[in-house]
Amino acid sequence: MAKRGVRWLLAMGVGFATGACKDDDGGGAAEAGTTGGGDGSSGDPSVAESSGDSLATADGESSTGDGPTEVEWVFEDVYGVINVDDDDENGSADWLQVIFDGEDDHSVIPLPALPPGHSARLELAGDLEHIRIWRGPTSISVGAGDGEFFETDEFTPESDGSELWVEFGADNVAGSLILTHLDADGTAVESAEIVLRSSPLILNHHLQPTEHVWVVEVNAGYGSNADMIADYADALGNLFTAVPGPQYDGDVWIQDEFQFAFATGSQGQRADTVIDSIRDRELDPWAEQAIEGPGTNVRTWGVPNQATTWDSFGNLENSPPVTVDGVEYPFGRVYYGRQGTLGMHSQLATKLQEQGVQAPIEMDTMWLCVGHVDEFSTFVPDPSAPKGFRFVISDVPAAWAVLEDVSSSTALTRYGADHGYPTVRSLLEDTALRNLNDDLQADELDPILAQAIAEFGLEEADIIRLPSLFESVSGCGGGVASLVPGMVNLIVAPLETETHLFIADPYFRTDLDDQSSDPFIAAFNDLLPDTLIPHYVDDWDVYHLAMGEVHCGTNMTQTPTENWWEVGLHLL
């Protein structure tokens, strides 16, 4: 157990009872648990062994003369979830408490009834600091105890059978439990080895069903997002909630502050984690106030006073399931901006690497003022695509093609004041702008696409090149941001029968009310799969002019669709 946990238990006056300290009243077979060391073997090579899902039946001869009793000594492997939420809502993580009514994050190992006088021996190996096995609500058998780690225990199950409760205190930890059936003389009758493993922390991807969507609602001097809020509400109904902006001082960047992740267990458990960024701006308390509770914990990796723009979670994305060089990644691959020592904080980067199943990829985002991967790339579902999705990436030549297809005298109502480009001609004739964008394509976007092809295992047919233009940002050291609102920075919301996309309205037109006259919208609609329902929402004042777009201002929870212990163990 972590020292912090021990201190808490002492402070609260709550202590774990362990098998080692408790008199066994079921037949006197209990022994003090031994601490430290040990190789996890049964200690009796002659004993019959079964493991995992294999079936082995043994006849136990009762020393009390009651005759042989058939005992089925078979156990399922345990794939569980971390138990650091707060199911009893007492302000303390459940891992730091005894098992209580309503606790639902532990896994159960049913023990069969044994003949009178027989007992069970437990030997735990692996990550003893983060695995604990209870043989009653307050009695630890093996694993992390009250400041000690117990490797072995013996006890007599109840006459009608007992349950062992397996609890995990960390993500992606593993151990093995050898359960041995002992006769009345203490001789091993049969052994079974059980795999114990907690779920890795898994990030959602864009193909998973939508559970809930949030946007921070603001109406201030810099603008209102009422229309965007209405678009979300119309499309998603009660799956959408507007977060009151004034309560968070107008911090609309809800994507940046939090990343939703999940853990699942083979006994139906689900433990959600809100990864709370070290960004720590005004929205920081929202997850604790609105989301944290039974089933959902809030955790942070990194050092807040070392936070950089790359620690915001527009800079933490995940692909749909991919196969790369023959290796299947059924939960996709995580990607974020980091180059050398610059980028996402190393503590979180390391944490993500350690999860194994999503094999993170580091990309170069240093050329952007904000520096997030969601500024130039995303994934959208497409059932007709070879892989079931398309990779969308910003593309400069596609944007020039759009511009050259429209009349150069077209007035751009929204671009004059805010960007200094009142007409299409003013864009086309700006040599510096053309050079900047052409150079970005050659130096940044082309290499990123090549990397994406290699590391997501993409082919040309999987790629959508989205017309995009960037501009240098005042006072940002040469970093760039979207000039035409970044349509790539979109939200995918798959529902039961349809999938909605929420995309920044590019407003590349004269009549702001007529989206049908917008060549950028037309170009994207031509590229998008027909199965998607695009909503081009007004994010100009609230997001675009502050160097973000729709994705930056939205967050969502999604439903896990695959079981990692069935499809992901090859990565662990």
Place this chain on the structure above:
Amino acid sequence: MTKASTSILFLVAGLIAVPGCAGGVDDGEAPRSAAIVGAGADDDPAAAAAPAAVRDWRPWVAAELDRLRVERAAYVDEVMNLPVRATRAGFPRITGPIVRDRDAAPILIHRLLTAGESAEVRAAIVDALPRTEGDFSAAVAELITTETDERVRELLSSALARAQAPFALEGLAVGLTDASPRVRAEAVRSLGRRTDGASLATGLVTALGDGDVVVQQEAARALGNLEVRSAADALVGALASPDADLRRHSLRALSRVDPERARTLPQLQTLRSDPDPKIARLADELARP
């Protein structure tokens, strides 16, 4: 204009080569660059509608404030009290429909001078000025000579990219010689975006040898954008820099100011093996027949 700022402008005037004058635009060619120009300098309706900038800007601001306090009193209060908001990058900005109004310019300038706000807020005010499409040119050009905060001067340099001539060039000439490399780099960027930026070609070539490598990189980019042919030798010299970004920007700039020289450059073979893949790729492209 104050005497102090007038003196500073006089001192830097030697850096500014006015188009049409001897030693003016490099090679006598008209600059073929950015669309960002002085009022009425192209046929964009919005630009043509912009009134000429006022040089004697302090009395103009005072008069505009007097007028607006009568005609739009609530609006004056609104702009004076409009809060800054954090961008996604973290630094603050003032944006939105309230500042998309030419009348916002004199109010923001008044706020900049009188409200006693933090440097961060003053930087955001300066950043907002171009978005008003109002007249801020002479004010910004002068204030860069008197402003003590580096961040504010950086944003003043940036705002000058959208300011009217001749004030923009006067202010950017000051920016090129600023003590802060961030301000110098921003001044160079702004020049690279202006169609008349080559008027300060000499200053840009000087910046290519700046003590700060970011200023050097930006100078190379600006010289390429402005197609300053006389910078070719200096750009070739910069190809030997230990800084990869400077080598890349210099090679690309050379390909813009003198494409034939770039294609036949003796160093091109070496650059094709540059450890920086971006440079190697660019050199490969240039070497293709």
